[in-house]
Amino acid sequence: MESARNQVGFALWSSADAGEIVDAHEGEQGSLLEILVAFQQRFGYVDDEAVDLLADRLNLSRAEVYGVVTFYADLKREPASGHTIRICRGESCQAVGATEIVEVAEQVFGGKLGTTDDNGVALEQVFCLGNCALSPAVMVDGELIGRVDAARIRELAARLGGYQGG
């Protein structure tokens, strides 16, 4: 089944599709987080509707579901409106210029770390991508990039449509 997709390739939230994901985990012990991760991967976020749906289907309290949704950094409450750039601020990356990478990214994308700019590009911090031998590292829509420098960030901005100003 082909679902409608948003501009960054995630399927649009649909209760029916979400229900199918829950079906696929029928009978599994402790499947809440796994289902939420599946929602995140499929829709790019966890819709508010998911709380009731999962509380009902998994026989949990709404509070419990809500608690899990809000605990994990990966689980977003709003659909992504554009690309996501995760910049590693782990110590290894800091040792070779992560702070400068963050500065340049904020400048060329025109938004602060932890926010989404006018073009929908979300700049996020992450602590270690396991690419510490090739620091500094960033992840762009799930794609890992190593030995990143300021020039590479500008290139990314040009490709992904961030602000060129600054």
Next chain:
Amino acid sequence: MVDRRRVFVPGDSAARSVGADEVARRITQISSERGLEVEVVRNGSRGLYWLEPLVEVETPEGRIGYGPVTAAEVEGLVDVGFLDGGDHALKIGVTEEIPYLAKQDRFSFADIGVIDPFSTSDYRAHGGLSGLTKALSMSSQEIVAAVSDSGLRGRGGAGFPTGIKWQTVLDAVADEKFVCCNADEGDSGTFADRMVMEGEPFLLIESMAIAGVAVGASVGYVFIRSEYPDALSAMRRAVEVAYEEGWLGSDILGSSYRFDLHVKSGAGAYISGEEMAMLESVEGRRAVVRAKPPLPAIQGLFGKPTLVNNVLSLIAIPRILTGGSKEYRERGCARSRGTQVFQLAGNVAHPGIVEVPFGITLHELLYGFGGGSRSGRPIKAVQVGGPLGSYIAVSDFSMKVDYETFAQAGAMVGHGGIVVHDDNTDMGKMARFAMEFCAVESCGKCTPCRIGSVRGMEVIDRILAKHDVLDNLRLLDDLLETMTDGSLCAMGGLTPMPVRSILKNFSAELGIDSIDLVEIGRVV
């Protein structure tokens, strides 16, 4: 008719992060244009990361490496006949003879970067499954005794004797038990677990099956952090193959044992790596740390006895069984036996995997292997053991790396990550960062960790801004003590470690008078 050549281009995610996919594509494309019979194998990484993408070709002299290769250079390589080991500026010779690799003792990492990660015949040809086969011919108690005799200690951070843990789970009486592999690998500066899962996933599967047979568990979970999408898909793929081959499921390898393995993804929380919190995550809940006791070995996943081990602890076991405990125990020093898979990261010229017996000095790791800093500037400090580990100054580089020496020095080996900083690093900022990291990643259960870390940032800010330095130092000292003594787990409990090590070793840089430190007493 030309022979079909095997060319190795790592499919390891770090190698891919610097263009290995483009290199592989280009090799395939040019070879087909020129009618050359080439099979491109996407192996794991050898862990010589400054050379990635490291392309290797099989020749009668052995595997010859070229690196770091870019897609643009592939045509030139083909022109000089690199498939036959032709000369080129990027040629580094027989890979195994590179001193960095030749000087190592690759006990656990013997085949990572060598074999095709998903080829069952490659795996078998390199001794795969002989550990499990051996285990199936032993009694549970014999397996656990072999693990105990090897002297292996947990590589996830705490260094707990693995044999004792296995014995506890074996002795626990229950209708069901579990084996849980901690592959959360959240420590910055570490990547060895990732390389295992991407480079030799069958080894982890085999190790977990052995653990299951040993402690009497028929179900296992591998908990992998979501920041590792490639490791997640590699493990899932390998588990599928293992089922098809009869290495998992019922009657494994024709025995009467059953072992099922599930791959679970994290969702972006460092604390999920703490074993009690990990079990919460595997059960689908918030990763809030549970108080111990009861130990997971007694009451773990779903309330059942659960063996929790790190990836590196587990993958040492098959060879401990086949080669004998003695062979492992003979490596290392004092009560730190066997090899440690060190991971050199940060500002280092030759970052990567250095697997050697415990007892090597930091100096040898940093200069003998690491080649000094990447920037060419003097190294100022290294942080060992992840974000909760101490910063060690140059004057202590003659220190041996083993559990005992490090514990004595107020440091920890942890998961074996070593992050190198040159003299450009601002140590005051790193002390503040330790608190920031704790504030972001705290599970929130205890006040000293949740609130203390936020107050910690503020106090450090004031000290760095030279506001009432002495008073604020006193306050910081108090706070660190409260965090150490009043935190439920090592997140809040060990965050003081990097901070204190910076106060102790880099006070001058922070503008702190040594008189003030004497005044405080404890920080020096």
